Amino acid sequence: MADQGSAGSVPDFSFVASGPGRSHADAPEQEGPASVPPGNPSVTALWEQFPDGVLRNRVCAGDEDVVYIDPGRVTEILGWLHEMPDQHYDHLADVTAVDYGGGRPIEVVYQLWSIPHRAALRVKCELSLDGLEIDSVTGIWVGADWLEREVYDLFGVTFRGHPDLRRILMPDNYAEGHPLRKDFPLRGRFSRAEQTRRALTQDPEDYYMPGEIGERTPQLVGSGADGGHEVVGSGPGAGGEEDDDGL
Amino acid sequence: MGVDKPGVLGAGTPAFLTTRLDFVVNWARRNSLWPMPFGTACCAIEMMASAASNFDLARFGMERMSFSPRQADVLICAGRVPYKLAPVLRRIWDQMMQPKWCISMGACASSGGVFDVYSMVQGIDTIVPVDVYIPGCPPRPEGLIYGLMMVQEKIRGESLARHGELRAEDPLAVGRPRADDREVADLTGPFGNSTQQNQVSGLVETGAIERPEDRLT
Amino acid sequence: MASSTVEYAVGRNPEMGPAGTPVPSPLEPFDAPEPELGSQTMLVNVGPQHPATHGVLRLVVELDGETVVSVVPRLGYLHSSFEKLGEYRTWNQIVTLTDRMDYLAPLIYNCAYVMAVEKLMGIEVTDRCRVARVICMEMDRIFSHLLWLGTWSIDVGAFTPFLYAFQQREKVYKLHEALTGARITTSATRIGGMMADLPEGWTKGVREFADNLPATLDEVDTLLTCNAIHIGRTQGIGAISAEDAVNHGLTGANLRASGVPYDVRKDRPYYDYENYDFEVPIGCHGDCYDRYLVRMEEMRQSVRILHQALDHLPGGPMDVEDPRVSLPSKTDCMSDMESMIHHFKLITEGIPAPAEDCWFSVEGSKGELGMYVVGDGGPKPVRWRIRPPSFVNLSAIPKLSEGHLMADLIMINASLDIVLGEIDR
Numbered sequence: 001m002a003d004q005g006s007a008g009s010v011p012d013f014s015f016v017a018s019g020p021g022r023s024h025a026d027a028p029e030q031e032g033p034a035s036v037p038p039g040n041p042s043v044t045a046l047w048e049q050f051p052d053g054v055l056r057n058r059v060c061a062g063d064e065d066v067v068y069i070d071p072g073r074v075t076e077i078l079g080w081l082h083e084m085p086d087q088h089y090d091h092l093a094d095v096t097a098v099d100y101g102g103g104r105p106i107e108v109v110y111q112l113w114s115i116p117h118r119a120a121l122r123v124k125c126e127l128s129l130d131g132l133e134i135d136s137v138t139g140i141w142v143g144a145d146w147l148e149r150e151v152y153d154l155f156g157v158t159f160r161g162h163p164d165l166r167r168i169l170m171p172d173n174y175a176e177g178h179p180l181r182k183d184f185p186l187r188g189r190f191s192r193a194e195q196t197r198r199a200l201t202q203d204p205e206d207y208y209m210p211g212e213i214g215e216r217t218p219q220l221v222g223s224g225a226d227g228g229h230e231v232v233g234s235g236p237g238a239g240g241e242e243d244d245d246g247l
Numbered sequence: 248m249g250v251d252k253p254g255v256l257g258a259g260t261p262a263f264l265t266t267r268l269d270f271v272v273n274w275a276r277r278n279s280l281w282p283m284p285f286g287t288a289c290c291a292i293e294m295m296a297s298a299a300s301n302f303d304l305a306r307f308g309m310e311r312m313s314f315s316p317r318q319a320d321v322l323i324c325a326g327r328v329p330y331k332l333a334p335v336l337r338r339i340w341d342q343m344m345q346p347k348w349c350i351s352m353g354a355c356a357s358s359g360g361v362f363d364v365y366s367m368v369q370g371i372d373t374i375v376p377v378d379v380y381i382p383g384c385p386p387r388p389e390g391l392i393y394g395l396m397m398v399q400e401k402i403r404g405e406s407l408a409r410h411g412e413l414r415a416e417d418p419l420a421v422g423r424p425r426a427d428d429r430e431v432a433d434l435t436g437p438f439g440n441s442t443q444q445n446q447v448s449g450l451v452e453t454g455a456i457e458r459p460e461d462r463l464t
Numbered sequence: 465m466a467s468s469t470v471e472y473a474v475g476r477n478p479e480m481g482p483a484g485t486p487v488p489s490p491l492e493p494f495d496a497p498e499p500e501l502g503s504q505t506m507l508v509n510v511g512p513q514h515p516a517t518h519g520v521l522r523l524v525v526e527l528d529g530e531t532v533v534s535v536v537p538r539l540g541y542l543h544s545s546f547e548k549l550g551e552y553r554t555w556n557q558i559v560t561l562t563d564r565m566d567y568l569a570p571l572i573y574n575c576a577y578v579m580a581v582e583k584l585m586g587i588e589v590t591d592r593c594r595v596a597r598v599i600c601m602e603m604d605r606i607f608s609h610l611l612w613l614g615t616w617s618i619d620v621g622a623f624t625p626f627l628y629a630f631q632q633r634e635k636v637y638k639l640h641e642a643l644t645g646a647r648i649t650t651s652a653t654r655i656g657g658m659m660a661d662l663p664e665g666w667t668k669g670v671r672e673f674a675d676n677l678p679a680t681l682d683e684v685d686t687l688l689t690c691n692a693i694h695i696g697r698t699q700g701i702g703a704i705s706a707e708d709a710v711n712h713g714l715t716g717a718n719l720r721a722s723g724v725p726y727d728v729r730k731d732r733p734y735y736d737y738e739n740y741d742f743e744v745p746i747g748c749h750g751d752c753y754d755r756y757l758v759r760m761e762e763m764r765q766s767v768r769i770l771h772q773a774l775d776h777l778p779g780g781p782m783d784v785e786d787p788r789v790s791l792p793s794k795t796d797c798m799s800d801m802e803s804m805i806h807h808f809k810l811i812t813e814g815i816p817a818p819a820e821d822c823w824f825s826v827e828g829s830k831g832e833l834g835m836y837v838v839g840d841g842g843p844k845p846v847r848w849r850i851r852p853p854s855f856v857n858l859s860a861i862p863k864l865s866e867g868h869l870m871a872d873l874i875m876i877n878a879s880l881d882i883v884l885g886e887i888d889r
Contacts, residue, residue, distance in 0.1 A: 120732070
């Protein structure tokens with residue numbers, strides 16, 4: 001199988017394959033303190049487009065541009081970054097959160113990458129501990145689904161409008177809290193005996209209920225921006241009971 | 248009877264042999280151990296390497312990896328077991344038929360290993376009874392094979408006369424932890440320095456971690 | 465050209481649709497009309513302990529007959545809380561955690577982590593270390609792809625390639641062992657260098673491995689690439705278009721099989737990858753068969769990189785001479801008071817990192833592997849986050865598998881090349 005040499009004929013992304021050796025040449029690196037102008041033109045554009053939505057920006061670790069934005073306008077700003085042809089951040093690399101402890105606000109961090117423009121941008125939103133809610137960006141990048149679920153699971157940040165906001169890594173009935181918060185002890189809150197007992201009382205078939213997928217499908221279909229994560233469809237709610245009676 | 252066909256042990260030998268029942272049963276059991284590979288993490292990769300051609304577990308009668316617990320003889324728990332997986336492990340153990348044995352492969356399965364954290368079972372012996380512990384992170388394939396040979400040695404010493412003692416199962420114990428609370432606390436107690444380590448990096452001292460809702464103490 | 469399209473050696477199934485459109489499986493037995501009976505879908509549970517889920521993944525599948533209506537993956541059965549544990553370890557101690565996360569390509573994780581911390585601390589490693597790490601990473605890319613090849617071929621029903629792949633993997637195990645003493649959990653890197661210099665004759669062993677691998681790949685090629693069963697089970701299965709693949713966050717071979725030549729080694733080069741002569745294979749249909757071809761070709765390209773790196777491995781020291789991170793020599797410790805105190809402080813207190821955050825991504829064997837480290841000026845991280853490539857890749861499985869047969873779901877899962885240690889962390 002000699003596959004080398006046959007040229008890639010992908011019209012949409014052909015400008016990416018422009019050869020090796022091209023790094024950040026068209027985006028010169030800015031070094032120095034955090035107050036200097038950014039290396040990424042998107043930061044300047046963001047300041048012009050959203051003068052009241054962008055709170056501040058800084059340059060981290062030499063060449064990484066970080067923009068702090070208003071958490072209330074996250075879908076608007078990130079959607080703009082995704083849609084505008086001269087920004088076009090089409091690859092959402094990561095959604096995560098950072099808890100600095102000591103009652104300081106929890107940061108939700110979005111790592112963006114533009115495949116056509118080869119530019120990186122880190123967007124942060126600061127959420128105070130008494131208002132851990134932010135809009136979901138699953139409407140912009142579908143890939144944010146599980147990443148946001150993980151942040152919800154481990155940090156307790158609620159994403160409004162997420163189609164399926166449940167715990168993803170910990171069991172559904174996990175009672176000890178959100179593990180990656182700084183006030184969560186490494187070995188958990190309960191004793192090992194209690195943890196073992198609780199672990200074994202959970203039924204492995206617990207999440208294998210016939211209603212689960214039935215509940216879930218209409219949520220996925222009707223996931224509007226403000227749909228919330230309430231059960232919409234034909235779950236084992238009132239409607240389901242009536243059906244049972246009828247049978 | 249006219250034609251002189253040689254028997255098992257050569258021409259003219261009788262078609263029977265005398266032996267002890269214990270010996271022949273144990274001989275049969277120990278040379279056709281079918282493993283149930285409960286592989287979760289790194290150790291499972293070494294288990295796969297043991298089954299591949301360089302180490303070739305089939306030499307020892309583990310020809311067939313039995314992915315169904317109902318036809319398996321020895322449960323190889325290879326890798327770390329979180330609490331979320333604990334009921335699955337217990338159910339697989341309960342589904343296995345007697346006689347059955349269990350091997351805890353690797354540091355994480357045996358003691359939790361480096362993962363002295365909120366989500367990990369600190370040794371699967373709190374969940375299921377274990378016959379052989381294999382140390383290592385992960386153990387080499389030779390280690391796994393040695394552990395399986397130790398199970399074979401253990402079978403050699405078993406007796407059908409002690410069947411009730413060795414093999415009887417309490418139906419009420421199904422799905423329960425193997426160890427009671429005190430034993431779990433002993434087995435999983437902090438060792439090493441993990442509880443002395445503080446979380447916030449260097450500049451701030453937080454001391455040992457308190458577990459306010461710990462019901463045991 | 466930085467990229468090349470992988471082409472089929474044999475003709476494709478003519479009934480296939482264009483990329484992205486769900487294509488009915490060619491294995492669908494017949495198109496008998498559905499009897500007009502009241503029917504309902506069936507739930508089938510796959511996993512968490514199942515030989516074809518490549519770990520403790522659990523899939524709850526809703527089936528209409530044998531056709532998948534929806535898939536709900538359930539994770540967390542291997543949640544080992546690496547990120548929480550990292551907050552309790554000093555920067556150098558975390559290295560031992562990284563290889564237990566992706567045990568299929570441990571050296572890539574070792575390297576990616578220390579590269580992130582070095583960027584955070586502003587450390588430039590030596591030339592020898594850069595090339596040595598490139599060798600390590602490319603060797604483990606092959607190492608990981610070989611395991612994928614073995615399990616993939618078992619899932620498709622062929623056992624022989626599994627044995628071939630493991631014979632080659634044993635050679636890498638031996639190289640790991642010579643380098644670090646461990647077969648899988650290598651922990652080979654340290655901040656500012658490697659745990660030790662390359663042992664004598666090690667590069668010769670790597671070169672032998674790189675020389676012999678293509679023959680094995682050719683053998684597997686003859687077994688699988690034109691195999692009618694293999695083609696029938698993988699072509700047109702689990703196709704995803706380029707736009708959808710990007711939107712779902714797919715990376716690595718799964719994204720490139722859809723025709724997007726996004727490779728971190730080319731697009732965000734690190735460690736002089738721009739100076740190596742290699743190509744990024746891309747597919748055009750985005751189905752399981754293209755993912756297979758792309759990975760096979762990636763192994764050959766990694767062999768090319770290995771040869772170039774071995775040719776240009778410079779001499780000189782392996783570790784940086786930076787008093788913040790490098791330990792004084794044993795002789796100095798024994799004869800010089802300041803060196804001994806320095807050694808003691810580095811070991812007991814750890815290395816301080818600045819109060820900043822840093823994102824560093826490399827092209828892992830599964831996709832874009834990102835490390836996000838946040839320091840606070842102390843010797844332990846405030847946050848250590850891994851961008852797990854197979855976590856995001858797996859999240860596309862409901863989209864990939866809807867409308868296919870239950871048996872195809874196993875192939876789709878195998879084609880994504882997941883590792884549960886990294887998904888659940």
